[in-house]
Amino acid sequence: MNIFVCVKQVPDTETKITPSSDKSFIETASIKWIMNPYDEFAVEQALLIKQANSAANVTVVRVGSVKDTEALRTAMAMGADEAVLVEAADNLDSYSIAKALKGAIEKTGKKPDIILAGKQAIDDDALQVPQILAEMLGLPSVSVIVGFELSGSTVKVKREIEGGALEVYEVTTPVVLAANKGLNTPRYASLPGIMKAKKKPMAQHSLADVGVTDADRRVKYSNFQLPPEKPAGKKFDATDAAKQQAIVAEVVGLLRTEAKII
Amino acid sequence: MANVLVFTELHDGHVKPVTLEILGKLAGQSADVAVIGDIGADQVAELAKFGAQNVHKIKGSNLDQYSPEGYSNALADFIKSKSYDYVFAGATSMGKDFLPRLAAKFEAGLASDVTNFTMDGGTFAGTRPFFSGKCLAKVEITGPKPHFITIRPNALGMTASPTAGAGAAADAAGNAGEIRAMIKEIVKAASSKTDLTEANIIVTGGRAMKNAENFQILEKMADVLGATVGASRAAVDSGFAPHSMQVGQTGKTVAPSLYIACGVSGAIQHLAGMRTSKVIVAINTDPDAPIFTRADYGIVGDLFQIVPIMTEEFKKLLGK
DSSP states (O other), X not given: OEEEEEEOEEEOTTOOOOXXXXXXSBOOTTOOEEEOHHHHHHHHHHHHHHHHOTTOEXXXXXXXXXXXXHHHHHHHHHTOOEEEEEEOOTTOOHHHHHHHHHHHHHHXXXXXXXXXXXXXXXXXXXXXXXXXXXXXXXXXXXXXXXXXXXXXXXXXXXEEOGGGOEEEEEEESSEEEEEOTTSXXXXXXXXXXXXXXXXXXXXXXXXXXXXXXXXXXXXXXXXXXXXXXXXXXXXXEOOSHHHHHHHHHHHHHHHHHTSOOO | OOEEEEEEOEETTEEOHHHHHHHHHTTTSEEEEXXXXXXXXXXXXXXXXXXXXEEEEEEOTTOSSOOHHHHHHXXXXXXXXXXXXXXXXXXXXXXXXHHHHHHHHTTOOEEEEEOEEEOGGGOOEEEEEEGGGTEEEEEEEOSSSSEEEEEOTTTSOOOSSOOOOXXXXXXXXXXXXXOOSEEEEEEOOSOOSOOGGGOSEEEEEOGGGOSSTTHHHHXXXXXXXXXXXXXXXXXXXXXXXXXXXXXXXXXXXXXXXXEEEESOOOOHHHHHHHTTOSEEEEEESOTTOGGGGTOSEEEESOHHHHHHHHHHHHHHHHTO
């Protein structure tokens, strides 16, 4: 069974974001890069499937800049067998990324049975790539999954929708699945795992190698800027219990008279 | 002037408010609405009030229930039979799921989770957040038409005086095609409240809630306000609340009119997820908590003392 996991490398969630001086993207020089948090659930699910199916192999694929390869190395340290890197700018649009992933998967010569990815990358938050990839490959897809069961070639997945309600899908492989937090608990890479990962194969391609050109861009992003700062608000000290009633009444009143929100 | 199609999903027979937000913003363009299944005359009238010219009811077998393939196949067929420049939908669970598939069928671009846009000269140009709103960027679409756009609920706001459209409703034959990923069962949510992403008022609890049971005091205040309860990542990771309630960069990005943060310190990834809330109230014992830098109204104090008083004050104000 061939399992592919698509991962992205993104700035750590605690990163302070600064637009680049030409506003074409963000300053990336001093950023700490991590594997996209939702992709960790995808990698973990692939490894759980592999544990239960000795014939399964796990390939992680990433499209992005080569600055470092943290995401792929982490996935291999967790237990993925091999990696494919497609070198590209970090602000590619979803359509180009999906097409590059398709090209990279096809280039391995392995027919995918299950393709996993995080439901969204926390950089552009587009929530598009897994579904576009599925459409390009002519495969079914289920996104935002929080439950997974595999029996034979039948996959039963739970998709989370509004308010935490669940849609339970049944689908036959091959299939593209996009993982949400709650699907599993990603393992930490062990020290031997990290050592082993250094020797695992990593193929590297250019965008051209996987059939993607500038003409594949569908969405253009520009004029990156910080959101407008809010003026300072009002702050009340209600640590003294005797004053709490009056202060809370004042704030609630202001929500109506000043903020006009209630 | 552009020819635009707005897809609306129905919730208990009602169009989602985001559909009306989109229609209002499209004043000056020619806007039709498509719905899969049936829709009542009152809802058609509501769509017309906000500018819908035609309301297309797409009906066919295997379309009673949502499926990413069935919905994208049926809409692709319908769109091919017309000539639309743009297709809009709400960035809801459903919209976010199938619009990418639908756009890919046309090898077309999709600008997702857009929070504002213009249609100058009939051409779309939008603004959307990156990094959960830590920064914003301009978004434009190139390549084959139609171009696809999903709009974040609550971001545009409701147009106060919309321009009405004809609101001519008609059936259209829908072809679901081959559906491989099919819903077998729906497990209802424990709460019937509006989802965080669409809520008008949100009451959020942080690590200071101490345990899951204490969220009851937030639920009580939320009930008075008709609000939805959220949680910070710290609260979710401590097991006080499920991930579906998480607000922040690895949870939900929200844009309510009123956001009340109770015992939330305000980690950078949390602030990113709620900063577009129109009015923010913060309650925290630590006067230096970062959440106060974003709050319109900050109350330094113990949430376990403040929240019950606030609940009573809201009751008085709202006559409940």
